[in-house]
Amino acid sequence: MNDNYIIEVKDLQKIYKVNQRDKSGIGAAFKTLFKRDYKIVEAVANISFHIQPGEIRGFIGPNGAGKSTTIKILSGVLYPSSGEVDVMGYTPWLDRETLVKRIGVVFGQKSQLWWDLPAIDAFHLNKMIYEIPDKTFKDNLDYFISALNIEDVVKKPVRQLSLGERMKCEFVCALLHEPPLVFLDEPTIGLDIYSKEAIRTYIKKINKDKGTTFIVTTHDLGDIEDLCKNITVINNGTITFDDSLENLKKYFTKKKIIDITFSQAVDPEDLKDYNIKSFNDISASIEINLEENNLREEIYKMWGALPVIDLNINNISIEEVIKSIYDKKLSHTG
Secondary structure (H helix, E strand, O other): OOOOOOEEEEEEEEEEEEEEOOOOOHHHHHHOOOOOEEEEEEEEEEEEEEEOOOOEEEEEOOOOOOHHHHHHHHOOOOOOOEEEEEEOOEOOOOOHHHHHOOEEEEEOOOOOOOOOOEHHHHHHHHHHHOOOOHHHHHHHHHHHHHHHOOOOHHHOEHHHOOHHHHHHHHHHHHHOOOOOEEEEEOOOOOOOHHHHHHHHHHHHHHHHHHOOEEEEEOOOHHHHHHHOOEEEEEEOOEEEEEEEHHHHHHOOOOEEEEEEEEOOOOOHHHHOOOEEEEEEOOEEEEEEEOOOOOHHHHHHHHHHHOOEEEEEEEEOOHHHHHHHHHOOOOOEEO
């Protein structure tokens, strides 16, 4: 495996043998005691990718795409059916005890804190679990408390903390032992806009100050746009995009969205010649393909034929780009 990569995955496959019943009811359930029918499900289908040290990599896909299975293999929780995986020089499922001391994990929907105890107690427990030297522990704790502005927060019982405050403490728990690699699973889920901004700023600061590599799995595309230069998209167990976010956007530079507001209700038939993305009586969003149409001419035509009082020209949103990948209208690996 290549020493320049912190993670290298080659031809990774994970197959599950799943019990299935064609019929419901007690009779069908009883029959399965003697004879079961199985189907083979390929959760991960021979995927390959690599991640360099110091990256913040987005690892995204729809529900059931294979994200969680892949992350569990990378962290040593699951054995693959076939393929090669190298994480910081370790084979995760063979070297799990050693590997877990060098990785951190933050789950947006699961906690490693104790509900009735202050977070500072969890920090000290992690110090013992990871055998963190006294000076390293103190220096890191001071750094994280200052960076997140949680000096008073860590002294309160976790049950008294807001979700944003608790997530900040979760980050401290995951990073106290200075792991070179951290997995973030929905790190901003449920947070308000200010808390999301604080968490994202913190991730970028840790990445810059300490060179920590972050793997971010999320359905919040704001996380991806703000944090990640590169993204890997997985769908139906296969990699459908593995390149920079900038290159992803370039695929859609030839398309624009025209948001129009009308002075009066418009009949949908008046817009039948356009690619309508959304519509109600007094507004519409229209997609224009610049390889097929002249933008200026299309705008003049709209002004002349429709009761337009306002018009805005926008790029295709990142949501639309990612949806196209999910729908397999676009597939690319760099």
